[in-house]
Amino acid sequence: xxxxxxxxxxxxxxxxxxxxxxxxxxxxxxxxxxxxxxxxxxxxxxxxxxxxxxxxxxxxxxxxxxxxxxxxxxxxxxxxxxxxxxxxxxxxxxxxxxxx
Amino acid sequence: xxxxxxxxxxxxxxxxxxxxxxxxxxxxxxxxxxxxxxxxxxxxxxxxxxxxxxxxxxxxxxxxxxxxxxxxxxxxxxxxxxxxxxxxxxxxxxxxxxxxxxxxxxxxxxxxxxxxxxxxxxxxxxxxxxxxxxxxxxxxxxxxxxxxxxxxxxxxxxxxxxxxxxxxxxxxxxxxxxxxxxxxxxxxxxxxxxxxxxxxxxxxxxxxxxxxxxxxxxxxxxxxxxxxxxxxxxxxxxxxxxxxxxxxxxxxxxxxxxxxxxxxxxxxxxxxxxxxxxxxxxxxxxxxxxxxxxxxxxxxxxxxxxxxx
Numbered sequence: 473x474x475x476x477x478x479x480x481x482x483x484x485x486x487x488x489x490x491x492x493x494x495x496x497x498x499x500x501x502x503x504x505x506x507x508x509x510x511x512x513x514x515x516x517x518x519x520x521x522x523x524x525x526x527x528x529x530x531x532x533x534x535x536x537x538x539x540x541x542x543x544x545x546x547x548x549x550x551x552x553x554x555x556x557x558x559x560x561x562x563x564x565x566x567x568x569x570x571x572x
Numbered sequence: 573x574x575x576x577x578x579x580x581x582x583x584x585x586x587x588x589x590x591x592x593x594x595x596x597x598x599x600x601x602x603x604x605x606x607x608x609x610x611x612x613x614x615x616x617x618x619x620x621x622x623x624x625x626x627x628x629x630x631x632x633x634x635x636x637x638x639x640x641x642x643x644x645x646x647x648x649x650x651x652x653x654x655x656x657x658x659x660x661x662x663x664x665x666x667x668x669x670x671x672x673x674x675x676x677x678x679x680x681x682x683x684x685x686x687x688x689x690x691x692x693x694x695x696x697x698x699x700x701x702x703x704x705x706x707x708x709x710x711x712x713x714x715x716x717x718x719x720x721x722x723x724x725x726x727x728x729x730x731x732x733x734x735x736x737x738x739x740x741x742x743x744x745x746x747x748x749x750x751x752x753x754x755x756x757x758x759x760x761x762x763x764x765x766x767x768x769x770x771x772x773x774x775x776x777x778x779x780x781x782x783x784x785x786x787x788x789x790x791x792x793x794x795x796x797x798x799x800x801x802x803x804x805x806x807x808x809x810x811x812x813x814x815x816x817x818x819x820x821x822x823x824x825x826x827x828x829x830x831x832x833x834x835x836x837x838x839x840x841x842x843x844x845x846x847x848x849x850x851x852x853x854x855x856x857x858x859x860x861x862x863x864x865x866x867x868x869x870x871x872x873x874x875x876x877x878x879x880x881x
Contacts, residue, residue, distance in 0.1 A: 475632035476632050476633060479632040488632075489632070492631050492642075494631065494632055494633075494634050497634060497636055497638060497639075497640075498587045498634065498635065498636070498637040499632065499634050500587050500588070500589035500590050500628070500633040500635035501587040501588065501589050502589065502633070503589035503633050505588065505590075508594060509594075524576065524577060524580050524767075527580045528580065528600070528603070528604050528607075528764075528767065528768040529600060529764065529804070529805060530600070531592060531595060531597070531598075531599040532588045532590075532592075532594075532599070533586060533587055533599075537580045538581065539581060540577040540578070540580075540581050546588060548588065548589075549587075549588025549589055550588075551593075551594035551595075553594040553595035553801040553802060554595070554800075554801060554802030555595060555801065555802050555804050555805065557802065558802040558803065558806075559805055567802075
């Protein structure tokens with residue numbers, strides 16, 4: 473069981489892990505930061521030339537790359553900062569106001 | 573030599589879901605340094621207190637897929653040297669088979685100021701580790717207080733610009749140069765440019781050079797610098813093109829300049845888009861800009877001499 477599943481605001485200090493250790497990596501993946509967004513990027517796959525210039529600039533690891541090709545955004549984690557849209561040389565990413 | 577597509581296809585070692593701000597430069601620096609690790613190698617990360625520490629490791633969540641040590645403000649260098657020493661013993665005794673690499677991350681507050689003594693010690697003892705400073709030029713985590721990395725005349729909450737003072741009155745410390753004076757095998761300064769080739773190459777060299785290495789990475793902070801989040805790459809480019817943030821490396825004592833702008837831009841180009849320097853563009857403050865420019869010029873000239881350019 474992941475510590476994320478049983479450690480929450482209501483837990484007693486006696487039931488937390490010793491020294492506040494976390495025994496597995498990457499658990500933040502389960503935490504949604506996508507709802508922070510005001511603007512949302514749209515990926516226009518037909519305009520994309522797969523230059524990957526958008527991939528190193530993402531602060532939220534929200535542009536998955538598989539075998540040298542980028543895929544659509546990870547909207548669970550994208551915070552909508554817009555850096556990727558700004559660096560794209562081909563206009564393949566457009567920022568839009570997010571409808572909630 | 574690193575291949576961009578191959579590097580970007582490597583697994584993410586820092587996951588999303590951390591609570592750094594939208595458009596944060598700190599996590600861009602971290603992700604890209606970690607990309608330089610060979611996928612088969614493991615890492616132990618130590619982290620000086622700062623935005624990065626408190627926002628990527630909120631118990632019970634961690635954005636780190638590698639072993640990670642949450643320690644105090646002043647001792648990331650010391651903590652990681654201890655881990656590296658223990659690893660060497662365990663490796664010698666045959667208790668560990670995997671290859672581990674040791675990387676410490678700190679902001680400029682935890683590196684230039686508070687963690688300076690433990691960093692200096694770790695470098696002097698030449699532990700096989702890398703210390704990475706993501707330098708955004710102030711204590712951004714606690715609300716933009718000045719640090720010794722804050723540039724002159726920046727408006728921060730402890731050096732407010734107003735009638736009495738034009739912001740921070742002192743020059744910024746040149747930490748890369750100080751660490752180079754420790755005569756360690758590898759020191760480099762870089763930031764985010766284009767496809768990050770410079771950063772990826774330097775991170776790879778730093779991680780895979782035996783002995784102590786130090787990386788100084790300018791990582792703009794949209795909150796503290798006061799610019800729109802999407803403009804981070806433009807900020808970095810202007811920092812480099814104005815020679816405010818030169819990209820260089822020092823390999824076994826030899827200084828190498830990695831980029832020399834064809835047309836050095838005036839420092840105004842870097843300062844103007846940042847709200848923290850807004851007051852410098854008010855009428856009557858022209859001499860402050862001149863002074864800033866002179867400081868940049870003097871440091872650039874000195875660097876050219878070091879690099880024998």
